[in-house]
Amino acid sequence: MGTIPEKDLAKCTGCGDCVVLCPTNAVELVKGKAIIVRPQDCNYCTDCEALCPSDAIKCFFEIILVKSHS
Amino acid sequence: MRESREMPSRVDFLRSLLYFAALGSEEIARIEKEILVRSFARGEILLLEGEPCQGLYIVESGQIRVFKSSRDGKEQVLLIANPGDTFNDVPVFDGGPNPASASAMGPSTVCIIPKQTVLSLVADCPAALAIIRLFATRLRHLTLLVEDLSFRQVVSRLAKILLELAVVEGGSTPVPRLTQADMAAMVGSVRDVIGRALKTLENAGTIKIEGQRILVVDTEKLKGII
């Protein structure tokens, strides 16, 4: 699983906000839906999640405990 | 942005506001004449932090997001102003710049009462004006203090939740997955603030954020923040 936001394409209205505002230019509209066409460029800034007016984007974080070696 | 002037029912709207509750009909009518009514589309900026103050803003319809921008360019929401709410009050009275920026969350209409119009209401009482100015200055300082305190509280609650939830990868318990909105709901805050709180915890060396992984690297330090 790559580190990219999860999109609910059923909710995406194709407004294009995330395409314009993604700082790494990773998103494009494909057939009216926002797709992260350059996943390697996405830095998981979560801006698209914050700005999507249709709540179509989710950026999950895994909460992982790292055992200290002391 | 569209501009228009006055509407008969606006007098009633003004009268219903706490700000103008003590004013007589004549004064209300005068204010109503000097008001600027402006409509904004979603996302449009109404005013910018640090700029000279135009006046007192009153939301007539829609919702306005009042926010500060931090050094890293992120926004911190201070207030969501609903119809009947005022904002940008402090600089009207203390003469300082706008303390925060504001943008429309959806199609919104606001009334702007020019600074001089507001000040004219107390013009014949210089003593009152001096006291209000002093209070406004204090309010500006206190607001900064409260913002700081409430932010620290969010950081501490978030630290507690991360400590409670974090599990070792590959164990029998599945690793929990949360969005920043989920975390905000758990600590009684908003998403934007969570973003800043996570950064603060990372800078303190308690967690590391690697893409979608939040690694709790120093539980002792994290406990110290709670």
Ligand code: SF4
């Ligand atoms: S901002 Fe949301 S609704 Fe608009 S194109 Fe992107 S995913 Fe779709």
Ligand code: SF4
């Ligand atoms: S998380 Fe950031 S970089 Fe990745 S697609 Fe969304 S806006 Fe672009």
